[in-house]
Amino acid sequence: MELLCTRPGCTRPENSFADLDDPSKLKTVPQKYCTNCGMPLILGGRYLPSKLLGKGGFGAAFLAKDRFTPTMRSCVVKQFQPQGNLNAQALAIAQQLFEREAVILEDLGSKHRQIPQLYAFFPLIVPNHLTKVEEQFFYLVQEFIDGEDLETKLKRKGIFTEGEIIEVLDKILWVLQFVHDNNCIHRDLKPSNIMRDKKGRLYLLDFGAVKQVTATVGNPQKHSTGIFTAGFAPPEQMQGSAVYPATDLYALATTCLNLLTGKPPEELYDSYNNCWNWKPHVSNISDGLANILDRLLLPSPKDRFQSASEVLQALPSSQLYGGSSGTKTSIQTPVNSTVSSLPPTSPPTISVPNPSPITPSPKKGFSSIDLIIYSGFNGFEAVILIFSLKKFLAAPGVVIGFMIVSGLMYLQYRRTLDKKDLLLIGTITVCALMIALVFGGLAWNSVSFLLMAGLVGGAGLIAVASLFKLIYQLLSSIF
Numbered sequence: 001m002e003l004l005c006t007r008p009g010c011t012r013p014e015n016s017f018a019d020l021d022d023p024s025k026l027k028t029v030p031q032k033y034c035t036n037c038g039m040p041l042i043l044g045g046r047y048l049p050s051k052l053l054g055k056g057g058f059g060a061a062f063l064a065k066d067r068f069t070p071t072m073r074s075c076v077v078k079q080f081q082p083q084g085n086l087n088a089q090a091l092a093i094a095q096q097l098f099e100r101e102a103v104i105l106e107d108l109g110s111k112h113r114q115i116p117q118l119y120a121f122f123p124l125i126v127p128n129h130l131t132k133v134e135e136q137f138f139y140l141v142q143e144f145i146d147g148e149d150l151e152t153k154l155k156r157k158g159i160f161t162e163g164e165i166i167e168v169l170d171k172i173l174w175v176l177q178f179v180h181d182n183n184c185i186h187r188d189l190k191p192s193n194i195m196r197d198k199k200g201r202l203y204l205l206d207f208g209a210v211k212q213v214t215a216t217v218g219n220p221q222k223h224s225t226g227i228f229t230a231g232f233a234p235p236e237q238m239q240g241s242a243v244y245p246a247t248d249l250y251a252l253a254t255t256c257l258n259l260l261t262g263k264p265p266e267e268l269y270d271s272y273n274n275c276w277n278w279k280p281h282v283s284n285i286s287d288g289l290a291n292i293l294d295r296l297l298l299p300s301p302k303d304r305f306q307s308a309s310e311v312l313q314a315l316p317s318s319q320l321y322g323g324s325s326g327t328k329t330s331i332q333t334p335v336n337s338t339v340s341s342l343p344p345t346s347p348p349t350i351s352v353p354n355p356s357p358i359t360p361s362p363k364k365g366f367s368s369i370d371l372i373i374y375s376g377f378n379g380f381e382a383v384i385l386i387f388s389l390k391k392f393l394a395a396p397g398v399v400i401g402f403m404i405v406s407g408l409m410y411l412q413y414r415r416t417l418d419k420k421d422l423l424l425i426g427t428i429t430v431c432a433l434m435i436a437l438v439f440g441g442l443a444w445n446s447v448s449f450l451l452m453a454g455l456v457g458g459a460g461l462i463a464v465a466s467l468f469k470l471i472y473q474l475l476s477s478i479f
């Protein structure tokens with residue numbers, strides 16, 4: 001049997017022991033040591049590492065066997081092994097994060113079956129084989145998920161369909177709600193941290209960066225420790241500010257963009273206009289899902305969906321897309337789901353089918369073209385409405401005109417009115433003027449004056465809004 005040495009930098013880590021091929025001996029044999037560097041190989045006297053799975057930011061992960069289980073159960077042994085030259089403070093933070101992963105996994109993994117279970121967490125103190133100075137290593141043993149992470153699946157199979165994305169969202173949002181209900185924020189959601197097992201169940205991995213929220217949303221922790229993956233993380237996390245459940249929701253949306261397009265999120269962001277521009281890279285996607293993703297990607301956490309449950313409510317059913325979700329046979333209203341309302345080790349099941357996708361009305365950012373169209377429309381409408389109402393109703397007409405225009409502007413801000421609606425309203429306004437001209441005794445001079453004034457008003461508001469935008473951009477580039 002082959003055992004792998006876990007000492008970082010060991011030059012000949014493969015060790016072969018013929019006597020360990022006998023299963024009965026394997027259970028009782030005393031400790032074995034690396035023939036190259038003397039490192040103990042049977043970790044904690046129990047775990048037999050056989051393959052390097054990968055190296056992450058804070059350590060290496062090994063596939064191992066647990067010799068004290070009847071079936072020699074497979075497990076993942078993670079070793080704390082920070083990369084690069086870290087100073088004492090950074091090392092302490094890294095160690096804290098690793099220990100935190102153990103604490104979080106012990107708690108969450110025992111309660112939710114889409115989070116790997118923690119089997120063991122222990123230190124190992126060994127002398128350095130060259131300097132003889134004692135070194136300390138930490139090992140965390142967790143459930144092995146026999147499957148494929150979504151990054152690997154993307155590389156192997158190509159981009160995901162809309163149905164597959166909805167299925168990913170549907171399955172991961174339940175886990176996220178559970179994590180958030182337990183006052184934790186994952187903070188490192190990305191395709192490589194979502195693992196699909198052979199039965200199609202999705203798991204959330206890598207709780208090393210998880211942040212315990214000790215306060216409510218109104219009083220969040222102030223400093224984020226800077227563990228994230230650039231491209232997937234939202235602005236508040238990149239700036240090292242407070243993180244929220246909506247921080248994970250943003251990263252889930254960037255994960256979906258990556259899976260839908262096969263491109264890294266950075267390539268889908270228009271840095272010139274400071275907004276996402278992912279739709280041209282996706283050939284076929286429903287407005288329902290596109291609107292959900294857009295809202296999850298808003299720069300300000302307060303404008304995004306506030307909880308995973310909210311997103312689940314808005315999500316079209318994956319069954320509409322032939323989703324292969326074995327668990328999704330029906331939908332349960334996810335509002336206010338709390339830990340205690342979830343079955344202990346199973347993801348929440350869904351009970352009433354809800355095939356009708358709900359299209360939310362997201363408040364997404366306004367592009368430069370939007371700004372021109374909306375300001376032109378508002379200037380035009382304001383001048384025509386206020387002047388004509390003043391003509392018929394005197395001073396109260398001006399107040400009513402202002403109120404109507406303010407209402408229209410609010411509806412545009414809420415994105416209840418889109419550009420087609422504005423065209424329709426503008427056409428109705430012009431038609432009303434023509435009707436007043438023909439049937440209401442309004443003079444042609446007044447109508448042409450109102451139309452001209454409307455156009456000037458529109459152009460004026462475009463100029464003012466563009467000036468404000470320029471000043472805003474200038475100030476943001478300075479500060």
Ligand SMILES: Nc1ncnc2c1ncn2[C@@H]1O[C@H](COP(=O)(O)OP(=O)(O)OP(=O)(O)O)[C@@H](O)[C@H]1O
Nearest residue numbers: 053054055056057061076116143144145149205206
């Ligand atoms: N519980 C698990 N079951 C199966 N494979 C796992 C499990 N945990 C981690 N892996 C795999 O082990 C490898 C290393 O994982 P690890 O979490 O150490 O780093 P990473 O996620 O690749 O990087 P980073 O920590 O920088 O995000 C990855 O390929 C990951 O898919």
